[in-house]
Structures are given as C-alpha cells and as structure tokens.
C-alpha cells in the first residue's frame with residue numbers, strides 16, 4: 001500500500017527504552033533495571049497526586065470535563081495569566097502537533113536548532129514543511145536571526161533548556177531575539193525543563209506571562225512529564241495570547257486529556273514544595289556527575305535540566321557504551337542518532353547514580 005508522500009521523510013521516533021523491553025530482551029529482573037533514559041523525575045510525583053487520583057477512580061465511566069476548568073485555573077493562577085490563554089495537550093507534544101498543523105505546511109519552513117528535540121522535525125514532516133537547522137550546537141541566536149532573515153520560516157522553535165544537550169540560552173538574549181521577529185512568525189519557546197533552569201540560574205528563566213504580554217506571536221510550552229513526575233499521565237500545556245490558543249483549539253480532539261490525568265496534574269501543581277525538593281536534590285546529584293566526568297577526562301555539557309550529556313572520548317563509541325550499560329540493566333540514551341558521540345543520562349536517585357558511576361567507570 002502507498003501512503004502520503006510526506007511520510008517518506010519521517011523516521012519512526014525512538015523513545016527511551018522502557019524497562020519492560022529490557023526485561024524481555026535481556027532476561028534481567030525488573031528490580032535490577034535502572035532507567036535513566038527519558039528524563040522522568042526519579043522521585044516520582046507528590047504522594048498527594050496518588051491520593052487525588054485514587055479518590056476519583058470511580059469516575060472512569062464518565063467522559064472528562066472537556067473545559068478542563070480546574071487544571072486551566074490552576075495553571076492560570078500559577079503563571080498569573082488568564083485561563084483563556086492556556087491549551088492543554090496530551091503531553092506538550094500534542095500542543096506542538098497542534099501548532100505545527102495550525103501554522104506551517106507544504107512550501108513553508110520551520111527553523112530549529114541543529115541538535116534539539118526530535119519531535120519538531122517529525123511534526124513538520126507530517127504537514128510537508130521544510131526544516132531549516134542552525135549549524136551551531138548551542139542555541140546561537142545570531143545564527144537563528146540570520147537564518148530567519150534568509151528563510152522567513154513560519155515557525156521558529158527555541159528549546160531552552162535544550163534537549164538533548166541540557167544547555168540553556170539567557171532569558172535576556174531570547175527576549176532581544178523575540179523583539180526582532182515579525183508578528184507573523186510563530187515562535188515556540190519549549191520550556192519542558194524551565195523549572196530546573198529557573199532553580200539553577202534566574203538569568204535563564206523565561207516567564208510565560210512576560211513573554212505573551214510582550215509578544216503576541218509567542219507560544220510557551222510546559223509539561224508535567226519532567227519535574228512534576230507525571231510522564232505516564234501525558235499532560236502538557238501551551239500558553240499564548242488568545243488568538244493563538246483559539247487556532248490551536250480548532251485542531252484539538254475532544255476529551256484529549258483523561259479525567260485521571262487532569263486530576264493528577266491539578267494535584268501536582270498544588271504541591272510545589274515536593275517539586276522544589278526534587279529539583280534541589282537533582283542539582284546535588286548533578287555535581288556528582290560533573291565530578292565523575294572530570295575524574296574520567298570526559299566532558300559534561302553544563303546542564304540546566306535533570307539530565308546530563310556526557311561527550312565521550314574519541315575512540316570510545318557511545319553506541320558501544322550504551323549497549324554495554326543496557327546489557328547490565330542500565331538504560332541511558334545514546335546520542336549517536338543526533339550526530340554526537342555522547343550519552344544522555346537522566347540524573348537519578350543517589351543509589352541509581354552510584355550504580356551508573358560504577359558501571360560507566362569501566363566503559364568510558
């Protein structure tokens with residue numbers, strides 16, 4: 001059977017390997033497997049989330065509240081915005097999908113960083129848009145601007161902090177950049193790891209309220225999958241001025257978020273102290289990764305997230321290292337597919353990191 005030609009350009013996205021796969025393929029007991037591959041919160045979510053979700057399991061037969069009143073209200077209060085300036089997606093991934101479908105297509109272009117979140121490109125290919133990338137590894141906003149002038153993209157993606165490298169642009173530089181972009185170009189600021197960046201260095205923190213008040217062409221994205229510990233529930237959000245939100249709403253399938261997920265996200269927002277404790281712990285453990293890298297003569301890219309990218313020495317292959325770790329039950333992300341001889345490791349619990357250091361010491 002033939003399919004739409006736009007599919008020819010798409011590689012099937014490879015998510016971080018799940019624990020179940022390692023159990024099946026390598027016959028390792030689940031308790032002996034450590035997953036540091038998808039940037040989940042190793043401490044999970046707040047116990048209050050589990051209580052809130054347990055309390056409403058009897059509601060599973062009913063369709064969700066499609067207005068998503070409670071969660072939108074919670075987000076509006078958190079960010080000091082209006083609930084009409086929020087759209088909720090099944091992960092911020094789904095908001096990216098809406099935005100790409102709303103704004104770009106055949107004969108149009110999107111502009112992204114050389115190495116960045118793979119889904120931007122995949123969604124652009126869905127709609128037949130052309131993908132332009134920078135040459136530099138870190139978000140070089142001068143290069144972004146030059147390519148913007150040259151290509152007039154319909155969407156620019158800024159992923160800050162960036163996945164899979166962990167580095168972050170300065171908020172002041174991003175704002176200066178936004179001031180130079182015309183109002184017809186949608187600029188998507190993906191803040192999937194912003195909670196971590198905000199904690200580590202306020203100069204990196206972009207506040208959605210400030211962005212959308214100053215720029216009517218900005219869509220800010222956030223997610224509950226990372227710091228909030230709800231990767232399995234699939235909840236993310238977009239924040240923008242109303243006309244952007246209205247456009248995205250036209251593409252939203254009804255009931256795109258389940259009742260349990262909505263409740264989980266609302267409860268997670270209410271226990272900010274839990275999230276902040278996890279983030280503090282994350283950066284304590286991050287110091288140990290930096291020390292490990294230094295002790296082994298490899299480079300750790302300075303990270304504003306809950307993962308660290310370790311650039312391996314010439315002659316050491318990231319594919320071999322990742323495979324050797326996997327055979328011992330340690331799942332990390334090999335970045336060879338991104339053109340980097342590097343592995344990306346989610347900062348885990350102290351004992352998980354101990355095990356990573358012990359295994360990796362023999363391999364890097």
Ligand SMILES: *Cc1c(COP(=O)(O)O)cnc(C)c1O
Pocket residue numbers: 090091092093094117159162163190192222223224225226231234235236
């Ligand atoms: C994890 C991630 C997302 C989206 O995650 P969802 O689980 O779909 O909310 C978006 N952008 C980046 C850069 C990410 O790392």
